[in-house]
Amino acid sequence: IAGITQAPTSQILAAGRRMTLRCTQDMRHNAMYWYRQDLGLGLRLIHYSNTAGTTGKGEVPDGYSVSRANTDDFPLTLASAVPSQTSVYFCASSDTAGGGGNTIYFGEGSWLTVV
């Protein structure tokens, strides 16, 4: 069972370039999420999608966009990368939106360095 697949695993990117981080899940989960994790700050939600066709902004959405054309895929795009976007990015999913006892499963992460 693959679960959640993210690509690329790591990337060095020049500032100003456009970059899309790909995320695919095979669990048929309705809800998907993008987090960034920075030392000392914990996981911060960038964008989320409660179901295919809908997206919403999280805690730190500026500079990022997402789309949810189908259940399985949830790409994250950096339109014009800046050094402050250097981070590790985790894609995640859950069966349904709305916490409760709804366990969130994470992909392996994408390490992005913007220089």
Next chain:
Amino acid sequence: GQNIDQPTEMTATEGAIVQINCTYQTSGFNGLFWYQQHAGEAPTFLSYNVLDGLEEKGRFSSFLSRSKGYSYLLLKELQMKDSASYLCAVTDSNYQLIWGAGTKLIIKP
């Protein structure tokens, strides 16, 4: 504002017991999660508490007191592989997950 507090780092000895505390101030409460994250890897689910009391799962137990805004994760019979960060997360009234910064646990032989 919403806030989750955990110690930044803890050290314990192999075979011993360690308790990792988490206090929270959130707008509402709909459950608390503990996740384990090894260095360079993704977080993985450990436990979920929504009612007061202790939930035991093998060597790991998680406790919740909603009136005190407090939880702890108890790890028994520590093994070297338990060296990891432990993340506390609370679901607020809007069912959004609020994450703590994590506690790095170092196990010494």
